[in-house]
Amino acid sequence: MLNIAFIAHDRKKEDIVNFVIAYEHVFKGKKLYSTGTTGMRIMEATDLQIHRFLSGPLGGDQQIGALIAQNEMDLVLFFRDPLMAQPHEPDITALLRLCDVHGIPVATNLATAEILVRALDRGDFGWRELVESNKPGLG
Numbered sequence: 001m002l003n004i005a006f007i008a009h010d011r012k013k014e015d016i017v018n019f020v021i022a023y024e025h026v027f028k029g030k031k032l033y034s035t036g037t038t039g040m041r042i043m044e045a046t047d048l049q050i051h052r053f054l055s056g057p058l059g060g061d062q063q064i065g066a067l068i069a070q071n072e073m074d075l076v077l078f079f080r081d082p083l084m085a086q087p088h089e090p091d092i093t094a095l096l097r098l099c100d101v102h103g104i105p106v107a108t109n110l111a112t113a114e115i116l117v118r119a120l121d122r123g124d125f126g127w128r129e130l131v132e133s134n135k136p137g138l139g
């Protein structure tokens with residue numbers, strides 16, 4: 001099953017909620033993760049079940065980063081606020097770096113997210129299922 005992470009900074013939360021509502025049919029049946037507040041907002045507005053990690057500034061980006069490091073995240077939708085400094089900027093940079101290390105599709109704005117989710121809907125993420133099935137077990 002594909003694993004997807006939702007993350008949004010405060011001034012982008014309304015955007016991500018509306019985005020997930022619009023594509024709820026695509027996200028249904030996937031394993032969903034999020035940072036704390038983002039996930040709460042999405043679950044209040046949809047019927048989706050999301051595993052929520054800590055809030056971003058308290059370590060949530062790093063928790064999602066850990067799954068990326070283990071190659072267990074297949075898609076990251078991270079609606080960043082480019083006009084507001086974040087206290088946990090190093091965590092954000094680290095998460096995006098890990099996406100590049102492991103070649104994980106990551107959108108940092110709504111326009112890219114839309115293209116990736118449409119690709120997901122038409123089956124373009126089949127290669128990630130292959131990665132999943134070929135992955136050696138941990139430990």
Ligand SMILES: O=C(CO)COP(=O)(O)O
Pocket residue numbers: 007008009010035036037038039054055056057060061092
């Ligand atoms: O800060 C965030 C990502 O860097 C998001 O955290 P919240 O979803 O808890 O607001």
